[in-house]
Amino acid sequence: GENVEQHPSTLSVQEGDSAVIKCTYSDSASNYFPWYKQELGKRPQLIIDIRSNVGEKKDQRIAVTLNKTAKHFSLHITETQPEDSAVYFCAANAGGTSYGKLTFGQGTILTVHP
Amino acid sequence: SAVISQKPSRDICQRGTSLTIQCQVDSQVTMMFWYRQQPGQSLTLIATANQGSEATYESGFVIDKFPISRPNLTFSTLTVSNMSPEDSSIYLCSVTDSSNYGYTFGSGTRLTVV
Numbered sequence: 001g002e003n004v005e006q007h008p009s010t011l012s013v014q015e016g017d018s019a020v021i022k023c024t025y026s027d028s029a030s031n032y033f034p035w036y037k038q039e040l041g042k043r044p045q046l047i048i049d050i051r052s053n054v055g056e057k058k059d060q061r062i063a064v065t066l067n068k069t070a071k072h073f074s075l076h077i078t079e080t081q082p083e084d085s086a087v088y089f090c091a092a093n094a095g096g097t098s099y100g101k102l103t104f105g106q107g108t109i110l111t112v113h114p
Numbered sequence: 115s116a117v118i119s120q121k122p123s124r125d126i127c128q129r130g131t132s133l134t135i136q137c138q139v140d141s142q143v144t145m146m147f148w149y150r151q152q153p154g155q156s157l158t159l160i161a162t163a164n165q166g167s168e169a170t171y172e173s174g175f176v177i178d179k180f181p182i183s184r185p186n187l188t189f190s191t192l193t194v195s196n197m198s199p200e201d202s203s204i205y206l207c208s209v210t211d212s213s214n215y216g217y218t219f220g221s222g223t224r225l226t227v228v
Binding site: 034042043044045046049089101102103104105106107 | 145147156157158159206208218221222
């Protein structure tokens with residue numbers, strides 16, 4: 001089955017700096033890669049996603065890049081703000097189907113210091 | 115995206131008892147999933163709830179411990195049976211509509227077994 005590895009487990013940055021979180025996946029059939037933000041005590045919220053037919057997607061300060069050959073994808077947050085502090089999870093779908101189960105990475109605790 | 119109502123939001127239960135968690139969606143969805151999130155950990159898939167048939171369980175999870183029902187395309191329940199303190203966790207349902215790849219999460223049920 002799919003295996004998703006996420007690094008780093010914790011990330012501490014100063015406000016205004018950039019943050020990068022990286023994930024690798026094992027199933028070459030995976031074609032959907034979402035990123036979730038989870039604040040303390042709340043549900044995971046989708047912040048950005050990418051499909052395997054594109055290499056990069058951007059939404060304001062957040063971007064995701066995908067390298068299908070190397071089977072890794074990354075989340076980039078620019079101009080970080082204290083409200084970006086949360087746990088971030090990457091995920092990949094199984095079997096390349098649009099309704100396949102998601103496998104999650106281990107999570108990254110991002111702390112943005114004012 | 116779909117709106118999910120998950121109940122209860124939290125509960126404290128005695129060991130040896132069972133708790134049923136409900137997930138109601140405001141629209142028909144193709145797939146429904148149940149996840150467990152242990153304290154400080156990532157999301158682990160328990161099972162895929164199949165409409166009108168038995169759920170598909172992931173390795174390490176069995177039907178006798180986590181019976182699941184899905185009588186229609188908008189509703190599912192997860193029961194945590196014969197609970198022990200090790201079952202203390204957050205349980206989340208998730209749904210996806212195959213038309214757009216989007217996966218949405220319920221607000222979660224925080225279970226404490228004493």
